[in-house]
Amino acid sequence: MNNMASKLKNSLRQLTPPIIANKTKDLINYINFLKYKDIVKNNAELKDKHKGRRCFLLGSGPSIKDENLKPLKNEIVFALNNFYVHDDFSEIMSGNIEKYYLTAPIHPPQTETEWKDWFSDMEQHMPKNVNLIFGISNQNNNIKSILSHHNLFVNFKKYWYYAGININDYYNYKPRDIDITRMTWIADTISIYSIIVAIYMGFSEIYLLGMDHNYICNNKSNYRFYKDGIHQNDEDERMLKDTSLTKHLSFSIYKIFHQYELLSNNSDTEIYNTSRNSLLDIFEYVTFKDIIK
Numbered sequence: 001m002n003n004m005a006s007k008l009k010n011s012l013r014q015l016t017p018p019i020i021a022n023k024t025k026d027l028i029n030y031i032n033f034l035k036y037k038d039i040v041k042n043n044a045e046l047k048d049k050h051k052g053r054r055c056f057l058l059g060s061g062p063s064i065k066d067e068n069l070k071p072l073k074n075e076i077v078f079a080l081n082n083f084y085v086h087d088d089f090s091e092i093m094s095g096n097i098e099k100y101y102l103t104a105p106i107h108p109p110q111t112e113t114e115w116k117d118w119f120s121d122m123e124q125h126m127p128k129n130v131n132l133i134f135g136i137s138n139q140n141n142n143i144k145s146i147l148s149h150h151n152l153f154v155n156f157k158k159y160w161y162y163a164g165i166n167i168n169d170y171y172n173y174k175p176r177d178i179d180i181t182r183m184t185w186i187a188d189t190i191s192i193y194s195i196i197v198a199i200y201m202g203f204s205e206i207y208l209l210g211m212d213h214n215y216i217c218n219n220k221s222n223y224r225f226y227k228d229g230i231h232q233n234d235e236d237e238r239m240l241k242d243t244s245l246t247k248h249l250s251f252s253i254y255k256i257f258h259q260y261e262l263l264s265n266n267s268d269t270e271i272y273n274t275s276r277n278s279l280l281d282i283f284e285y286v287t288f289k290d291i292i293k
Contacts, residue, residue, distance in 0.1 A: 022166045029164030032138045033183045039144075039160050043180045043200070046159065050076060050098075051202030057194045058083050058092075060224040061212030063276040069209075071292045078102050078198065080190045082118075082229045083210075084125040099130045102197060104190040105137035105163050112141045118230040119143070119152050126156070133159045135193060137186065161197070163187065167259055173266050188255045189213075192263070199269050206271045207291060212278045213256065216249045257282060 033040075055076040058064070060083060072092045078100045083089065093099045106115050126132075132153060134143045144160065147153055164183040165171075178184055178196045187193050191211050198206050215223050260282045264271060273280045274288040 019170050022168060022170065025166050026164065029138045029186075030183055033162045033164050036136055036144070036160065036162050040162050040183075041181050043159055043161065046180070046197075046201050048202035052204050053202075054205035054207065055198055055201075055203045056207045056209060057191060057198065057211070058086075059191055059208070059210035059212075059275075060226065061210040061214070061275055061278065062218070062222050062225050063212050063278060064210035065225045066276055067209065067274075067288050073097075075292075076100075076203075078194045079130075080194055082224075082226065084122050085226050085229070089125065090127065093127050093130055099127075100133055100197075101126065101130050102133040102190065102194050103135060103143065104187070104193055105135035105139065106141070106143055106146075107137070107139060112146060114230070115141070115143075115146055116150050116152075119147060120150070121230055123152050126153075128156065131157045131159065133161065133197060135161055135163055137163045161193070163193070167255075167262070169258070171262075173262050175266070178263075185259070187259055188252060192256065192259045195260075195263050195271065199263070199267050204269060206269055207286070207288075208271065208273050208280070208283065209275055209288060211273065211275050211280050213253055214277065214279045216246065216253065217279070253279070 053076060055078060056072055057078045057080065058069070058072075059080050064086075069086070069088050070091055073095045074097060076097055076099070077092060079086075079089065079093065079102070081103050084101070086092070093101075134147075136142045136144055161180045162183050163186045165177050165185050167185050167187070176182060178199060180197060180200050184196060185192065187196070191208065195206060210225065257280075260280070264282055271283045272286045272291075273283040274286055274291060278285075
């Protein structure tokens with residue numbers, strides 16, 4: 001029965017023009033977004049908050065192990081997704097300069113229990129001065145419902161953005177789509193979300209660290225600067241099913257780089273890649289040591 005339903009769904013996909021399919025998805029997402037419209041409006045207080053400043057976005061690529069990140073204590077930083085497991089996390093996020101922690105909307109195959117365990121562990125490592133920015137999407141179990149249900153991050157400053165606009169080859173860029181007081185892009189990686197937020201906040205320079213995008217060149221043990229994440233147990237195996245890992249990663253990189261190009265070509269913000277051994281060639285490469293001086 002499930003196999004028949006799957007075949008029928010695939011047949012309907014093939015018969016539906018891509019533009020109509022994506023517009024339909026966006027409409028469904030917008031209807032769901034209306035439940036969160038009021039809390040997303042609060043992001044207006046972030047508009048141009050750091051106009052003319054620079055910031056550093058910290059990802060999980062293995063190249064980040066080659067850098068001394070402690071000087072970032074004196075910089076505005078966005079730590080992303082699982083970065084709290086970094087040995088220098090507490091020091092980087094300390095000090096009087098504002099710090100941000102941003103996560104992507106959650107999704108299957110992880111269960112609510114797995115996500116709850118991850119956020120519980122994250123909370124235990126999170127300094128109270130950090131501003132949290134969480135993503136919501138059209139999922140029954142989203143970050144907001146899980147945090148509320150389990151009383152997590154109660155005493156932290158929290159912002160929310162809603163990801164609901166599908167980005168594909170047919171998409172035409174509109175500035176309003178990266179306005180985080182509205183429904184914004186469904187991005188294919190956390191670094192895209194963080195760039196969108198940083199542009200909205202008015203930064204004139206954005207520096208990317210640990211955005212290697214070289215999974216396809218590495219074995220699984222070298223995907224990230226850490227070995228295991230609470231929310232990432234057997235993630236590839238559970239997501240792929242009958243699909244080749246190489247095919248999955250190649251298609252993912254294509255979509256991510258397409259989104260990077262859209263942001264690069266439609267923003268006056270200077271975005272630089274400081275990740276060693278990175279495949280990210282859309283942004284000019286600069287060395288972290290030179291910038292941090």
